[in-house]
Amino acid sequence: MADPYSVPGITDINKDHFVKASALRGFVKACAIRSTDLCRQAQEYHNMTPSVMCALGRFMTGSLLLSENMKNPTDTQTTIIKAEGPIGGMTCVCDSSFNCRAYPVVSRIEGDESVNVKGAVAGGTLSVIRDIGLREPYGGQVELKTGGIGEDFTYYLMASEQTPSIVALGVLIEKGKIKHAGGMMVQLMPGYDEKDVDYLEKRASGFPDYTYFLDEGFSPAQILDLFLGDPDMKYIEGAPVSFRCNCSKEKMSAGLATLGKADLEELASDEKGIDTECRFCNSKYHFEPADIRALLKENQA
Ligand SMILES: [Zn+2]
Numbered sequence: 077m078a079d080p081y082s083v084p085g086i087t088d089i090n091k092d093h094f095v096k097a098s099a100l101r102g103f104v105k106a107c108a109i110r111s112t113d114l115c116r117q118a119q120e121y122h123n124m125t126p127s128v129m130c131a132l133g134r135f136m137t138g139s140l141l142l143s144e145n146m147k148n149p150t151d152t153q154t155t156i157i158k159a160e161g162p163i164g165g166m167t168c169v170c171d172s173s174f175n176c177r178a179y180p181v182v183s184r185i186e187g188d189e190s191v192n193v194k195g196a197v198a199g200g201t202l203s204v205i206r207d208i209g210l211r212e213p214y215g216g217q218v219e220l221k222t223g224g225i226g227e228d229f230t231y232y233l234m235a236s237e238q239t240p241s242i243v244a245l246g247v248l249i250e251k252g253k254i255k256h257a258g259g260m261m262v263q264l265m266p267g268y269d270e271k272d273v274d275y276l277e278k279r280a281s282g283f284p285d286y287t288y289f290l291d292e293g294f295s296p297a298q299i300l301d302l303f304l305g306d307p308d309m310k311y312i313e314g315a316p317v318s319f320r321c322n323c324s325k326e327k328m329s330a331g332l333a334t335l336g337k338a339d340l341e342e343l344a345s346d347e348k349g350i351d352t353e354c355r356f357c358n359s360k361y362h363f364e365p366a367d368i369r370a371l372l373k374e375n376q377a
Contacts, residue, residue, distance in 0.1 A: 081297045086314035089295045094174050094317050096144060097300050099309040100275070103268040106304060107144050108260040108286075108296035111137045114319035115247060115257040118178060121319075121357050125188035126249055127196040128163055128180050133247035133257045134193065134225035135166045136178045140317055141243065141261040142204065142229065143170035151208045161198030161223065162188075169356075174317035177356040191249060197223035202232050226259070233263070240264045240273065242280050246287035256290035260300060279303055321357035328352050328361045333371045340375070344368035 083095045092113045097106045115133040118124075124132060139155040146153060151172040158165045164181030185196060197220065205215035216236030221227045226245040233241040245259035264272060280303075289299045297311060332340070332352070343350050349364040 081295060081301070081311075083297050083311040083314035086297075086316075089297075092317045093296065093314055094140065094144065095297045095300065095314045096312045097297070097304070097309050098312055099304045099306040100268070100272050101308075103265050103272055104262060104276070104304065104306075105265055106260065106262045106300045106309075107141050108300050109137055109140055109258050109317060110290065110296050111140065111257045111259070111317060112254060112290070114176070114317060115254050117319040119254060122179060122183045124180060124183045125185050126191045126252065127188045127193055128183055128185060129254065130191045130247040130249065131163055131193045131196050131225060132166055132178060132180050133254065134245040134259070136168050136176050136319075137245050137247075137257060137259040138225055138229040138243060138261075139168040139170050139178070140174055140176055141259060142233075143172070143174070143176075144261075146170075146172035146206070146208060148172060148209060151206070153207075154205045156203045156205070157197065157200060157220070157225075157228075158203075159197045159200040159220075159223070161196050161200070162186075163196040165200070167355075174315050175320040176317070177319060177321045179355045193225060194223040197225070199223065202228050204232065204236070229261075240268075242276065244283075244286045246285050246290075248285075248287035248291060256287045258286055258290055258296060258299075260286060260296070260303065262303065279305060321354060321359070323354040323357060323359055323361075325361045328354070329363070329367070329371065332363065332368070333375060337372065337375065340368055340372050344372065 086093050092110050094109050143153045153170045155168045162185045166180045168178035170176040200220045201217055203217040205213050207213040218232045218235050221231040226243045229243040233239045241263045243261045247257040248255045344365045352361045
């Protein structure tokens with residue numbers, strides 16, 4: 077007999093991955109992610125205090141779930157939270173193959189010992205910008221609902237994309253280290269009826285935290301099954317997910333080239349050259365004064 081939890085595209089359920097399922101006569105699309113490894117990777121890059129670690133982990137997971145409907149290899153999605161709280165904000169960029177890169181504005185909050193994501197984020201806005209090869213990127217922005225991130229994505233999907241959704245995100249920290257991370261997004265598709273809404277509300281009420289199930293050894297596919305309780309649920313696809321930065325000296329140089337002439341002249345006047353650092357992965361790139369002068373020349377050409 078085939079494994080009831082085998083999902084096309086997934087070879088190792090003990091590594092980070094995404095799964096998508098369809099249920100309730102096709103009127104529900106459900107996606108789930110295990111993001112433990114990529115959250116640990118982000119922690120290596122950004123050395124965050126507990127609330128920041130949790131906030132960024134939830135934010136990356138929610139952003140990846142949201143990015144699942146991008147199709148073309150060059151599509152990108154940028155999600156930005158501007159926060160009034162001490163975290164300052166977060167940025168996450170996803171490609172169409174479930175790779176993401178992200179950073180918090182402030183990595184370490186003073187006195188941040190136990191997890192308090194809402195306290196770290198407080199109020200602010202959530203913006204989603206999609207670049208899918210149209211003339212202009214498009215997107216939407218909402219005020220943060222609670223700062224807990226999951227509720228904020230739920231609210232964004234309803235207010236900006238008119239899609240009733242349940243988004244649950246979690247990062248479990250034990251002894252200062254990330255033990256599990258993941259989340260799910262369950263959405264009603266056009267044509268659903270009120271009974272489907274009631275059904276999902278009942279399933280959601282009292283459903284434990286997503287990371288509780290990861291901690292109990294359930295895979296994302298199994299968690300979707302537990303949540304939906306629909307014997308006709310079908311797994312549609314799966315894919316590995318990861319933290320991956322695509323920075324390079326060329327890209328950094330292209331960024332520098334957008335500076336004005338006066339700024340570039342000032343940078344070129346430092347005979348030691350300048351060091352730039354990628355905000356997503358901390359990679360450092362050194363530019364000699366001659367490199368900067370070459371950019372100035374190109375700008376004038
Ligand atoms: Zn980078």
